[in-house]
Amino acid sequence: MKNILVIGSTGQIGSELTTALRKQYGGNHVVAGYIPGAEPKGELAEGGPSAIADVTNGAQLADIVQRYDIDAIYNLAALLSVVAEQKPQLAWRIGIDGLWNVLEVAREHQCAVFTPSSIGSFGPNTPHELTPQDTIQRPKTIYGVSKVCTELLSDYYFTKYGVDTRSVRFPGLISYVTPPGGGTTDYAVDIFYAAVRGEKFLCPIAKGTRMDMMYMPDGLRAAMELMEANPDKLIHRNGFNVTAMSFPPEKIYAEIRKRCPDFKMEYQVDPLKQAIAESWPDSLDDTAAREEWGWRPEFGLATMTRDMLEKLTEKLKG
Numbered sequence: 262m263k264n265i266l267v268i269g270s271t272g273q274i275g276s277e278l279t280t281a282l283r284k285q286y287g288g289n290h291v292v293a294g295y296i297p298g299a300e301p302k303g304e305l306a307e308g309g310p311s312a313i314a315d316v317t318n319g320a321q322l323a324d325i326v327q328r329y330d331i332d333a334i335y336n337l338a339a340l341l342s343v344v345a346e347q348k349p350q351l352a353w354r355i356g357i358d359g360l361w362n363v364l365e366v367a368r369e370h371q372c373a374v375f376t377p378s379s380i381g382s383f384g385p386n387t388p389h390e391l392t393p394q395d396t397i398q399r400p401k402t403i404y405g406v407s408k409v410c411t412e413l414l415s416d417y418y419f420t421k422y423g424v425d426t427r428s429v430r431f432p433g434l435i436s437y438v439t440p441p442g443g444g445t446t447d448y449a450v451d452i453f454y455a456a457v458r459g460e461k462f463l464c465p466i467a468k469g470t471r472m473d474m475m476y477m478p479d480g481l482r483a484a485m486e487l488m489e490a491n492p493d494k495l496i497h498r499n500g501f502n503v504t505a506m507s508f509p510p511e512k513i514y515a516e517i518r519k520r521c522p523d524f525k526m527e528y529q530v531d532p533l534k535q536a537i538a539e540s541w542p543d544s545l546d547d548t549a550a551r552e553e554w555g556w557r558p559e560f561g562l563a564t565m566t567r568d569m570l571e572k573l574t575e576k577l578k579g
Contacts, residue, residue: 263290263330263332264290264291264292264329264330264331264332264333265282265286265290265291265292265331265332265333265334265335266291266292266294266314266322266325266326266329266331266333266334266335267279267282267291267292267293267294267334267335267337268294268314268316268322268334268335268336268337268338268363269294269295269336269337269338269339270293270294270295270301270305270311270337271293271295271299271300271301271302271305272299272337272338272439273341273434273436273439273444274337274377274431274434274477274480274481274484275293275335275337276305276438276439277436277438277439277477277481278335278337278481278484278485279291279293279305279308279309280304280305280308281481281485282335282485283308283309285485288308288309289309289310290309291309291310292309292310292311292312292314292325292329292331293305293306293309293310293311293312294311294312294313294314294325295311295312295313295314296313296314296315297313310329312325312328312329316336316338316355316358316359316360316362316363317354317355317358317359317362318362319362319365319366322362322363322366323366323369323370326366326370326372327370331370331372332371332372332373333372333373333374333375333488334363334366334367334372334373334374334375335375335484335488336359336360336363336374336375336376337376337377338355338356338359339352339355339356339377339407340352340355340356340404341404341444341447342379342381342402342404342405342444342445342537343444343445343447343533343534343537345402345403345404345407346402346403346404346533346537349403352403352404352407353403353407356407356408356410356411357407357410357411357414360376360410360411360414360415361414363376364414364415364418364424364426367418367424367426368418368422368424372424372425373424373425373426373427373488374415374418374424374425374426374427375426375427375428375484375487375488376411376415376426376428376499377428377429377430377431377484377500378408378409378411378412378428378429378430378431378499378500379404379405379408379430379431379432380392380430380431380432380433380472380473380541380542380545381400381402381404381405381408381445381537381541382398382400382405382408382409382411382412382430382500383396383398383400383405383540383541383542384397384398384399384400384401384405384540385399385401385539385540386399387399387542388542389542389543389544390542390543390544391544391545391546392502392542392544392545392546393502393546394497394501394502394546394547394548394549395497398412400540401540402537402540404537405540408430411428411499411500412428412499412500413499415427415428415498415499415500416498416499419498419499425492426498426499427487427488427490427495427498427499427500428487428498428499428500428501429483429484429487429500429501429502429503429550430500430501430502430503430545431475431480431483431503432446432472432473432474432475432503432504432505432507432545433445433446433447433449433472433473433474433475434446434474434475434476434477434480435449435450435453435474435475435476435477435565435569436450436476436477437453437569437572437573437576438477445466445472445534445537445538445541446472446474446538448464448465448466448510448534449474449513452464452510452513452514452517452526453517453569453570453573454573454577455524455526456517456521456524456570457521457570457573457574457577458577459523459524461525461526461527462514462524462525462526462527463526463527463528463529464510464514464526464527464528464529464530465529465530465531465534465535466509466510466530466531466534466535466538467510467528467530467535468509468510468511468528469509469511470509470510470535470538470539471507471508471509471543471544472507472508472509472538472541472542472543473504473505473506473507473541473542473543473544473545474505474506474507474508475503475504475505475506475558475560476505476558476560476565476568476569478559478560479505479558479559479560480503482559483503483550483556486554486555486556487501487550487554487556490553490554490555491554494553494554495553495554496549496553497549497553501547501549501550501553501554501556502545502546502547502549502550503545503547503550503556503558504544504545504547504558505558505560505561505565506558506560506561506562506565507543507544507545508562510526510528512562513562513566514526516562516563516566517566517570519566520566520567520570521570
């Protein structure tokens with residue numbers, strides 16, 4: 262890759278991915294795409310070029326690609342699961358109509374495209390334990406439906422037009438950098454904020470509800486390593502199961518209490534979040550990613566918890 266456009270660069274994943282890409286490829290080679298009202302700030306604004314990049318405006322995207330000689334697009338524009346369920350039409354317009362624009366621009370200008378999928382692409386009829394790479398995908402949320410369409414449309418553009426499309430099915434991503442913004446797995450970020458602040462945590466997910474999770478540094482590596490992978494080795498493209506850990510709320514609570522013994526948690530279940538969580542896998546089988554491009558997570562629950570508490574304590578002190 263020579264020059265990269267990150268669409269959604271100020272979002273939960275994009276803000277950290279843009280910074281990581283600039284460290285690897287050089288600041289001037291990574292354009293931070295954003296929408297009005299969500300402009301890059303601080304290091305994100307100062308570390309390289311930025312441009313308004315609205316996925317619903319194909320002509321605008323084409324102009325950026327030509328202006329900066331873009332050859333790879335990370336398309337992160339999407340509403341998170343809970344927000345999408347509240348605004349299904351907007352979720353579709355951004356997630357699918359927007360993706361179509363990105364893929365058309367990529368076809369016309371020979372760009373590679375990464376558009377993340379999610380564990381939300383699975384549904385209640387999917388095997389919940391060690392969910393296979395290739396299995397039934399019948400989600401019951403607009404978020405999940407859009408992610409299945411993302412995978413299929415991306416595969417279509419590869420087989421029909423030769424567009425180099427790739428994606429991973431992200432589990433819940435845990436980060437100390439960007440606050441959560443409406444995802445079902447956000448409790449696994451919020452719980453750390455409560456612990457560091459010395460507050461009681463009201464958990465919106467019921468005891469015993471397991472979901473796959475990943476520390477953001479591993480998530481960033483997964484996206485970047487897949488885009489650098491040898492295409493000749495890729496049997497699957499859109500999208501790869503990737504995972505690092507799976508746990509219910511009581512397990513992450515117990516891990517945090519090892520370092521914060523006075524920390525308290527109570528359950529206050531959110532019906533919408535709980536219903537979505539129960540429709541998702543308990544754990545994923547990421548054998549295909551391991552075999553086809555060498556995927557390996559670096560963080561487990563204990564190492565992530567230690568790092569999250571240390572980094573978040575520093576952040577909140579500042």
